[in-house]
Amino acid sequence: MIGDDGEQLGIMGARDAMYRAREKGLDLVLVAPSANPPVARIMDFGKYRYEIQKKTRESKKKQKKTELKQMKFRPKIDENDYHTKMNHVKRFLGEGHMVRVTIMFRGREMAFTEKGLDILNRVMADTTEIAKCVSKPKLEGRDMHMTLSPLSEIERKKVQNNPAEETENA
Numbered sequence: 001m002i003g004d005d006g007e008q009l010g011i012m013g014a015r016d017a018m019y020r021a022r023e024k025g026l027d028l029v030l031v032a033p034s035a036n037p038p039v040a041r042i043m044d045f046g047k048y049r050y051e052i053q054k055k056t057r058e059s060k061k062k063q064k065k066t067e068l069k070q071m072k073f074r075p076k077i078d079e080n081d082y083h084t085k086m087n088h089v090k091r092f093l094g095e096g097h098m099v100r101v102t103i104m105f106r107g108r109e110m111a112f113t114e115k116g117l118d119i120l121n122r123v124m125a126d127t128t129e130i131a132k133c134v135s136k137p138k139l140e141g142r143d144m145h146m147t148l149s150p151l152s153e154i155e156r157k158k159v160q161n162n163p164a165e166e167t168e169n170a
Contacts, residue, residue, distance in 0.1 A: 002031070002041040011037055068147075070100045073123075075115045082119075086126055093131045093150045102145040116144045124148075129159055 001009040001017050004026055021028040021042045029048075032039040069092040071085055092099045101123050103116035120137040124146070131148040132155070138144065151159065 002039065004042045004044075017042075064096060067097045068100060069097045070102060072102045072104055073116075073119055074104055075109050075112060075119065077119065082122075086123065089123065089127065089148070090130060093127065093148065096150055098134070098150070099131070099148045100145055101148065102143050105142045105144070110142065113139055113144060120144065120146050130156070 001012050001020075003009050003020075004024060009020070017028050017040055024042060026042050027045040029041050029043055029045055030038060031041045071089050071092075073082070073085060077085075089099050089101065101120060103119055105113065105116065109115075117137055124133055127148060129151075131150055133146060134149045135145075135147040137146040
């Protein structure tokens with residue numbers, strides 16, 4: 001038997017334990033029923049449940065939920081359209097989301113997949129300061145895609161301190 005202040009009250013019968021708990025206006029909670037003898041504790045069970053719920057809510061607040069956003073390009077994309085889509089990609093990465101960049105090919109455009117590869121390499125070069133390439137460009141069916149992930153703070157500082165080193169590795 002454990003009291004409401006955490007001190008051990010010793011071994012006692014169930015009736016005595018219930019009497020002491022009611023005397024203090026608290027609940028008798030069986031903490032370890034499989035122990036020999038079983039361990040019970042005097043506590044306010046409603047308050048205990050509330051504190052557990054509060055801790056789980058706090059831990060959920062600290063979790064960061066990332067989504068996979070997608071930005072689609074075409075091989076014949078114009079310069080202004082490219083910049084507009086890149087602004088969206090940079091915003092998504094700034095919010096901490098992963099971005100899948102897709103080049104869609106139609107009809108005869110499949111003969112010019114290297115043009116799509118050039119666009120994906122340009123996207124990669126334009127986002128080296130804020131993102132890293134998780135999956136390299138690959139062609140699947142009529143789409144070519146790659147996935148970008150935002151850099152952590154530590155990685156971002158490394159890129160800012162050594163910009164020449166990053167361009168050599170790419």
